[in-house]
Amino acid sequence: MPSTGREPVVDVALQGQGAFTGDTVARQRTLAKLKFSDRAFHNLTRGAAILVLVILGGVIVALVHGSWLAITTFGLDFLTTQSWNPVTEKFGAIAPIYGTLVTSLIAMLIAVPLGLLIALFLTELCPMSLRRPIGIAIELLAGIPSIIYGIWGLFILAPFLQVHVQPALIGAFGNVPILSTLFAGPPYGIGVLTAGLILAIMVLPFITSITRDVFEAVPPVLKEAAFGLGCTTWEVSRRVVLPYARVGVIGGVMLGLGRALGETMAVTFVIGNAHKISASIIAPGTTISASIANEFTEAVGDIYTSSLIALGLILFVITFIVLAIARYLLARVERKLGS
Amino acid sequence: MSVTGLYASRRRSNTIAITLSVAATVIGLGWLVLILGVLFWEGFSGLSLAVFTEMTPPPGSAGGLLNPIMGSLMLTTLAVLLGTPIGILAGTYMAEYGRHARLTQVVRFINDILLSAPSIVIGLFVYEIMVYPMGHFSGYAGIVALALIVIPVVVRTTEDMLILVPTTLREAAFALGMPRYRIIMHISYRAARAGMLTGVLLAVARISGETAPLLFTALNNQFWNTNLNAPISSLPVVIFQFALSPYKDWQQLAWTGALITTIAVLALSIIARALAAPGKQT
Numbered sequence: 001m002p003s004t005g006r007e008p009v010v011d012v013a014l015q016g017q018g019a020f021t022g023d024t025v026a027r028q029r030t031l032a033k034l035k036f037s038d039r040a041f042h043n044l045t046r047g048a049a050i051l052v053l054v055i056l057g058g059v060i061v062a063l064v065h066g067s068w069l070a071i072t073t074f075g076l077d078f079l080t081t082q083s084w085n086p087v088t089e090k091f092g093a094i095a096p097i098y099g100t101l102v103t104s105l106i107a108m109l110i111a112v113p114l115g116l117l118i119a120l121f122l123t124e125l126c127p128m129s130l131r132r133p134i135g136i137a138i139e140l141l142a143g144i145p146s147i148i149y150g151i152w153g154l155f156i157l158a159p160f161l162q163v164h165v166q167p168a169l170i171g172a173f174g175n176v177p178i179l180s181t182l183f184a185g186p187p188y189g190i191g192v193l194t195a196g197l198i199l200a201i202m203v204l205p206f207i208t209s210i211t212r213d214v215f216e217a218v219p220p221v222l223k224e225a226a227f228g229l230g231c232t233t234w235e236v237s238r239r240v241v242l243p244y245a246r247v248g249v250i251g252g253v254m255l256g257l258g259r260a261l262g263e264t265m266a267v268t269f270v271i272g273n274a275h276k277i278s279a280s281i282i283a284p285g286t287t288i289s290a291s292i293a294n295e296f297t298e299a300v301g302d303i304y305t306s307s308l309i310a311l312g313l314i315l316f317v318i319t320f321i322v323l324a325i326a327r328y329l330l331a332r333v334e335r336k337l338g339s
Numbered sequence: 340m341s342v343t344g345l346y347a348s349r350r351r352s353n354t355i356a357i358t359l360s361v362a363a364t365v366i367g368l369g370w371l372v373l374i375l376g377v378l379f380w381e382g383f384s385g386l387s388l389a390v391f392t393e394m395t396p397p398p399g400s401a402g403g404l405l406n407p408i409m410g411s412l413m414l415t416t417l418a419v420l421l422g423t424p425i426g427i428l429a430g431t432y433m434a435e436y437g438r439h440a441r442l443t444q445v446v447r448f449i450n451d452i453l454l455s456a457p458s459i460v461i462g463l464f465v466y467e468i469m470v471y472p473m474g475h476f477s478g479y480a481g482i483v484a485l486a487l488i489v490i491p492v493v494v495r496t497t498e499d500m501l502i503l504v505p506t507t508l509r510e511a512a513f514a515l516g517m518p519r520y521r522i523i524m525h526i527s528y529r530a531a532r533a534g535m536l537t538g539v540l541l542a543v544a545r546i547s548g549e550t551a552p553l554l555f556t557a558l559n560n561q562f563w564n565t566n567l568n569a570p571i572s573s574l575p576v577v578i579f580q581f582a583l584s585p586y587k588d589w590q591q592l593a594w595t596g597a598l599i600t601t602i603a604v605l606a607l608s609i610i611a612r613a614l615a616a617p618g619k620q621t
Contacts, residue, residue: 034521037518038518038519041519041523042436042519045428045431045435046432046436049428049432049437049442050442050446051490052449052450052490052494055453055487055490056453058464058468059456059464062463062464062468063460063463066463113363114366114367117359117362117364118360118364120360122364134364136612137367137368137371138367138368140371141370141374143608144604144605145547145548145549145575145601145604146548146550147578148374148548148600150579150582151582152378154583155381155582201374204367208367232350233353233356233357234357235349261457262456262459263457264457264459264550264551265550265551269582289457289551292459293554296466296555297554297555297558308463309467312459312463320452323451323452323455324448327451327452
């Protein structure tokens with residue numbers, strides 16, 4: 001019998017399985033079986049891990065394959081033309097790309113300051129007993145499905161903006177240069193601004209919770225030193241907490257941005273689905289995801305479908321880059337905290 | 340600037356900052372209250388037994404949401420059954436066999452990206468690989484699309500929870516000569532059970548409200564259907580269709596459906612939180 005130097009322990013394990021320990025052949029067989037099972041399970045788990053990579057690869061291959069017709073037909077013009085005409089079969093992606101970027105920009109302009117301020121409140125000002133409940137409440141916003149934001153935006157927010165906010169904006173900025181073009185046109189209620197607002201609410205919890213976590217990770221001794229010098233809460237937050245947590249905050253913001261860029265249903269409800277770029281942010285527009293959601297099942301003809309898939313590919317590439325940056329930054333923060 | 344003036348201005352900016360951050364929190368919470376308040380108000384006014392017992396109506400008449408509720412339950416259950424084992428196995432590799440492997444680092448990075456990737460792209464992907472070759476929309480395609488969203492969530496929580504299991508537990512089992520796969524199944528899984536269940540519940544919550552990946556996979560079906568090889572109705576897609584319609588009855592049903600979905604999703608995430616609370620401070 002070949003010695004493994006671990007016989008007694010093996011016997012215990014074998015007994016645990018009800019094997020007869022005296023029989024060498026049976027013992028070897030059991031050992032071999034265990035080894036085989038272990039290798040099988042090892043490979044099974046590794047296969048599942050590799051499957052995650054295969055999924056990503058598959059998504060990219062499928063999108064490129066699906067959009068190949070549009071890519072070969074329009075070439076790079078696809079990225080620069082505005083026309084979106086199913087009748088003449090001329091498609092260009094610039095209007096949805098523009099809409100995606102502008103709605104996300106509006107969302108970030110609102111959500112980043114709000115998120116930072118809420119995180120500041122939760123880490124520096126809020127009474128201990130309220131921190132958890134308020135934190136959970138804000139995170140519940142992230143749990144609400146995006147379709148709910150959509151229906152709420154369409155029936156509640158858009159009419160409210162149409163009646164109360166947009167006329168006021170048009171009135172106030174109507175004679176101011178630049179701003180008058182930004183708020184030009186009739187108040188539809190739905191449009192780019194409304195979509196940006198909804199997106200802001202949706203990404204707020206992501207930004208808030210990550211920012212809060214990195215704020216909390218700032219060593220108390222740094223803050224105490226600053227307080228000891230006589231700094232106010234604001235000065236400590238601005239000069240100590242924020243610089244220390246900068247990388248994590250940017251990571252959180254990028255994560256929120258990735259969400260905003262790819263968000264579909266909520267935007268589809270309130271964007272108005274107009275394939276044109278207008279200078280006014282209260283005018284209807286479209287985003288990549290909204291175009292796909294609105295038109296894909298109704299698209300007639302290969303080139304139309306292919307163009308929509310090409311839009312999906314562009315969206316995937318943009319969000320992939322943004323999310324990769326976010327994850328890279330957040331991983332850096334985690335490593336720093338871990339060491 | 341005089342010393343007292345400097346003090347005053349520093350104090351003033353501090354007061355402004357504090358006021359703003361309190362205001363921001365009030366706005367955040369207010370929005371939550373506003374959304375849930377409207378949802379409950381509009382949703383409850385249409386809630387009746389008929390919602391759970393009748394089919395979706397043609398335009399302009401009353402009806403219920405029985406077929407989309409049933410469709411959503413079927414799609415969600417089967418997607419979780421399909422996605423969870425794959426996610427748990429992948430997470431197991433990352434935390435147990437390959438904790439320091441290069442593959443694990445790559446998979447973790449990619450998985451985190453998939454976790455927040457736009458779900459509409461998943462819909463397009465499944466359309467390309469299933470709906471187009473099969474020639475028709477189907478429940479199966481919807482299940483695969485939702486399962487692809489389940490996997491990253493489960494991978495992430497499984498890995499996180501297994502890493503929290505103390506190494507000494509595994510070493511004790513190793514010392515007894517237990518093979519690795521049995522240690523994982525009998526020691527690691529048992530120790531991390533609550534956390535892994537949390538992950539699955541979060542995944543269920545996530546896909547219960549997902550609309551975008553179903554739009555061009557499972558599509559929709561106005562009639563009772565349990566055949567997964569045909570288009571099948573689901574609650575989020577019906578909400579989408581009905582809310583954008585001009586008919587009052589349909590809009591009311593959309594609100595009621597939205598209420599049902601939200602209650603289900605929030606209940607799931609609160610249960611998941613409660614489960615996770617003793618182990619990890621989330």
